[in-house]
Amino acid sequence: MLQSLDVIVLSKLKYGDNDLIFKCYSKQKGLVSFFAKNILKRKKGNVRVSLFQPLGLLTIESSLRPNQNLHNVREVKINKVYHSLNTNIYKGAIAMFLSEVLTSTLKEEEPNAQLFEYLETSFQWLDHDNDFSNFHLLFLLNFTKYLGFYPKFSQHKLPYFNLSSGTFSDVKYDNYTINGKDLTVLYALKGTNFDTVKTIKLNSNQRHSFLSMLLLYFELHLGDFKQPKSLEVLNKVFS
Structure with a gap:
């Protein structure tokens, strides 16, 4: 079952050639880590690396499973838009x-x-x-x-x-x-x-x-x- 989490992006780590692991702090679950497969290949779609900026405020849909350290990302939306934080x-x-x-x-x-x-x-x-x-x-x-x-x-x-x-x-x-x-x-x-x-x-x-x-x-x-x-x-x- 998909769950929607409001998160703050803390860090990202390259895994293999095209995958990334993101560590986030969420409002609903505390610290959560996500696995985004083939994200470095994508230029379009619901899950793009450009969305995961430092301290980004996002809403992530994921099927969170108990006893798992990494959770797959299904969809990412910008929760609050930054106007200068990533450009200044x-x-x-x-x-x-x-x-x-x-x-x-x-x-x-x-x-x-x-x-x-x-x-x-x-x-x-x-x-x-x-x-x-x-x-x-x-x-x-x-x-x-x-x-x-x-x-x-x-x-x-x-x-x-x-x-x-x-x-x-x-x-x-x-x-x-x-x-x-x-x-x-x-x-x-x-x-x-x-x-x-x-x-x-x-x-x-x-x-x-x-x-x-x-x-x-x-x-x-x-x-x-x-x-x-x-x-x-x-x-x-x-x-």
């Missing part, structure tokens, strides 16, 4: 980077409607807005809420933040305790949204430093997290 070089770099982060972090084959909504609305905001240089910083910080290690902000600003524990303190405990400019940015991002994060003025060095700190934070709390290969491209684009 800066937004494309962010999309490629975040798709790698999501591929590395999303493991659960269980639905999470709130997480799916956060991802969907975030990427639609990125597609439509023109002032997005801090988008990925706020996105990753807020993403930690769904991963279970959002920083434990206290009522008063404390001078240190410990990456290992996710807590703030008035003393430096170890080499994973930060202060200075990265801490200032962390406090600035607290409570902001995508419409107001543009008011935080950062130069490229500050942005790169804070991003490196965030990725280390992910590594410390997710044992199998890998540094995205597209990080270098992202840093060059925003240098």
